[in-house]
Amino acid sequence: MKLFECESCGQPLYFENTVCESCGHRLGYVPEVNKVTALEPEGEAWRALGAPGTLYKFCLNAEVDACNWLLPADSAEPHCAACRHNRTIPDISDAENMARWRKLEMAKHHLFYTMLKLKLPLKNRTDDPEGGLAFDFLSDQVDADGNVTTVLTGHDNGLITINVAEADDAEREKRRTQMQEPYRTLLGHFRHEVGHYFWDKLVRDAGDESLAKFREMFGDERADYGQALQTHYNNGPPADWQDNFVSTYATAHPWEDFAETWAHYLHIVDTLETARSFGMKIRPRIRLGHELQAEVDFDPHKAKDIDDLIDNWLPLTYAVNALNRSMGQPDLYPFILSPAVIAKLGYMHDLTH
DSSP, X not given: OOOEEOTTTOOEEOTTOSBOTTTOOEEEEETTTTEEEEEEEETTEEEETTEEEEEEEEOGGGGGTXXXXXXXXXXXXXXXXXXXXXXXOOOTTSHHHHHHHHHHHHHHHHHHHHHHHTTOOOOOTTTOTTTOXXXXXXXXEEOTTOOEEOOOOEXXXXXXXXXXXXXXXXXXXXXXXXXXXXXOOHHHHHHHHHHHHHHHHHTGGGOHHHHHHHHHHHOOTTSOHHXXXXXXXXXXXXXXXXGTOSSSGGGSOHHHXXXXXXXXXXXXXXXXXXXXXXXXXXXXOSTTGXXXXXXXXXXXXXXXXXXXXXXXXXXXXXXXXXHHHHTTOOOSSOXXXXXXXXXXXXXXXXXXX
8 A cells, every 4th residue: 555645744644534633634535545634614615735726524324433534525325436335334333333343344344445456347336236246244143042143254145254353352362273273364254255256257257268277277176165174174284285375275176275365465465555655675684685675666567477575575574574473473374385375376467557
């Protein structure tokens, strides 16, 4: 993600900021110009210093501090380009649910930032009632007898369900440990699940040639999905899984391999853009340091091929992992990218472009 700044005072801004702590201006994100911009009131609307030619209004979810995105003041839509994909939100009269939903929205808006920059096809359930992208944020249900119906995070023909408990850091860490995962975040969930949606749109619906290319790279998705998952949970991944897969879960089925690889491609693109915004250069002071040199001086969304991304990604993650270890923290990126996985990431690059 790029680094933003207040047009009024020059203060550095985060994507999630709603007020400039330096000059006090109200802030909002305008997706059309990709700016978190300072705002000045004009009647019932807002004029953006970063896009002065249009009057804006806030997304309706800004009223409960769950969104900071703007849309044109004359738009008939009450919700922004990200929030209009919500189908179900939790009961926000409950304070705990409200806090969790805000975290979910923060991660979801981060996802939409990248999808919009990559110009991926996005239709909501109004545009495409049967297969548009939509989100259900649901809580586990307890009946009168105390029986719990657990909400499973997943994807079904464009509908992505997220268990709101995932927004609780302690609960998510508990699940990460139980699943023996090296990494589990809200943003990771969103990136993975939306990968299933884009498999439908960019592979399945793109014709036989697209499916043939997918099967050559990931395997035959017609293998029984339920049985494949059961086998994975019973037996675990193959011993040599790191030679061909980015994660153990990716070994379960070609669909999961695609979704995991898709998520990692978005991790790489977004993090490299952040590194570029901070002018990061890697120059290790060791004898073979030249092999780990990098300077992220290009827009990763417009990289010509996967090599441009990987040649910068590997040195960057080596450096940041080392920084994390210096703070006693887990590696930022605890994954190994084998040549086979890099080839799959190259497939993703070609697909998104």
